[in-house]
Amino acid sequence: MQRLLDTINKKFSLQTDIDPAKPKNKKNENEEKNKVPGRDSQYRKLKTFIDKTAKSGKGDSLYICGPPGTGKSLTLTTLSKNLSTKKYKPIYINCMQFNQPIKIYIEIYRKLENLVSTKKGVNESLDLIESKYFYDFDNKEEEGMEKHSDKNENEKKTMWVKYREYEIDILIEKFSNILYRIFEWPTKDSSKLILFGIANDLGLVQKSLPRFAKIGMEIEVLHFKPYTEEEILKIFHHRIDLVFKEYKLKEEDQKEQLFEPETLEMISKQLSVNGCDIRKAFDVIRRLVTLKFEKYIENADSNDSLDEDPDEVIEFKSPGEYFFSMDLVQDVLAEFFECKIVSNMKSLPLQAQIILFSSFLPVLNYETLYKSYKSQCSIINFPLMEKADFGLSIDSIISNGLMKIESGKKIALLFSKEQLISAFKSSIIFDPLLEELNNL
Ligand SMILES: Nc1ncnc2c1ncn2[C@@H]1O[C@H](COP(=O)(O)OP(=O)(O)OP(=O)(O)O)[C@@H](O)[C@H]1O
Ligand SMILES: [Mg+2]
Structure with a gap:
């Protein structure tokens, strides 16, 4: 049990690799996997962009943007x-790591040249970068210099520059000239x-695009x-x-016993x-692991050893028993989201709140919900809304993150019975509805 929990914790930790267990640089043959x-779709677009640029034999740039x-x-x-490591050399630069933005050139030079460290200053680094890698043929000839011949002519440099969203104005001001200069590099002949x-x-991105547009540079944006x-x-x-x-669990039915059906869907x-x-999705799973472990310790016989046989394969006690049960998942979701859900429920107008009470139906869509809403109103002697207003109330429930329209006009609930009860447990108006809900 403990080993399985450890493994889950590890695999749901923040990692930078898609599969850290896989040996690095064994690429291409495993690309699909x-x-x-x-x-x-983003992966494909980036790959196509790289392939297209490689074919053209020139450089190019793209903005990637997203929360x-x-x-x-x-x-x-x-x-x-x-x-292919033979053809590409990826370089990653984080703009925010520099107190003096201009020092970014030293770092770029160091990385382009594969140096552990360098004593070169800013201007020297910049000159070297631009004279060796990113120059226009015309300028070179004018200067009477020979065209630089890199020993690895085919090598493409792939560079990512990352900047953060906060303090945009300061950042743009501090970095703008540097960023424009860097973004001009891919356009150079060489x-x-x-x-x-x-x-x-x-x-x-939008702030910097117009300036590029002015000088005839169109930069693609990928969201x-x-x-x-x-x-x-x-x-x-x-x-x-x-x-x-x-964990070497091969049996499909064991996999299916890890999470009770619908729990992963609910979390997602x-x-x-x-x-x-x-990252929050991983936090939720790791919290589940902690709670499961606490329960395990609580229930363990004091004579039981917590050390486990490393080759032991976890056994689920009986069919229908789940490692992570719906109850446990709901507890964790409540910890993460309840405050928001409950406060959103409480902030809705009364009519919309009645709709919430009407929504525990086997088939949920506008028609079935309206019918159920009518009967709930009659239980508490509340005047009915027109259908048009009913539609507007549903919209506000949706915008509060409590329902969702799915394909085929089906409606999905994003709250549980328990959350609804806890939001209105002291409400006198809803007393009869709460009683009904408790008996469901
Ligand atoms: N599709 C995914 N599959 C598996 N893990 C993922 C996926 N997307 C992100 N992660 C994991 O989530 C974490 C955050 O992802 P990532 O660093 O790629 O986000 P980001 O968009 O670059 O965020 P930021 O803007 O903060 O830099 C990483 O540990 C990453 O491994
Ligand atoms: Mg990132």
């Missing part, structure tokens, strides 16, 4: 690991640089939106597969509605 779950925890770094890291600028906020429910589920299953690979739904950083 090493795609980033939930980020297929924190949307897989920007992971997708680029995975992609760079799948690129350049084979593929440059990715990464930012959290589209504002930063990383917060993960959808389906994408979060894919990420969960990918990590669970890693757990099973390490909750996370996607809140549009959150994927």
Whole structure:
């Protein structure tokens, strides 16, 4: 039990690799397997961009933009690991690490040249970078210099520059000239640089684009939106597969006994509605592990040894018993989201609150919900809304993250019976409805 919990904790920790257990640099042959779950389309677009640029023999640049925890770094890291090391040399620069932004040139020079350290100053570094890698043929000839011949002519430099969203104005001011200069490098005749600028906020990108447009440079932008429910589920299953690979659990039915059905869907739904950083999804699972462990310690016989046989394979006691039960998952979700859900429920108008009480139906859509709402109103002698107002109330419930419209006009609930009860347990108006709910 403890070893399984440890493995889950480890595999749901924040890692920069898609599968850290896989030997590094064994790329290409495994490329299909090493795609980033939930980020297929962005991965493909980046790959196509790199391939297209490689074919052209020139450099190019692209902006990547998306809120924190949307897989920007992971997708680029995975992609760079799948690129041939003979042809590409990925370089990563984080603008925020420099107190003096101008020092970024020293770091770029150091990384381009594979140096452990360098004593070169800013100007010297910049001169060397631009005279060796990124120059226009005309200028070189004018200066009477020979065209530099790199021993590895085909090598492309792939560079990512990352900047953060906060203090945009200060940042733009501090970095703008540097960023423009860097973004000009891929346009130079000699350049084979593929440059990715990464930012959290589209504002930063939009602020700098007009200046590029003015000088005739069009920079493509690739968006990383917060993960959808389906994408979060894919990420969960990918990590669970890693757990099973390490834990050597082969039986499909054992996999199915890890999470009670619908629990992962519930967690994913909750996370996607809140549009959150994927790191929070891992926090939820690690919290589940902690609670499970606490329960295990609580229930363990004091004579039981907590040390385990490393080859032991976990045995689930009986069919229908789950390692992570719905109850446990609901407890954790309550810890993470309850405050927001409960306060959103409480802030809704009364009519919308009655709709919440009407929504525990086997088939939930506008029609069935309206019918049920009518009967709930009659129980508490409350006047009925017109259908049009009913529609507006549903919209506000949805915008409060409590319901979601799914395909086929089905409605999905994003709150549980227990959460509804806890929000209104002291309300006299809803007393009869609460009683009904308790008997469901
Ligand atoms: N699709 C995914 N599958 C598995 N793990 C993921 C996925 N996306 C992100 N992660 C994990 O979540 C964490 C955050 O992801 P990542 O660093 O790629 O986000 P980011 O968009 O670069 O965020 P930031 O803007 O804060 O830099 C990392 O540990 C990463 O491994
Ligand atoms: Mg990142």
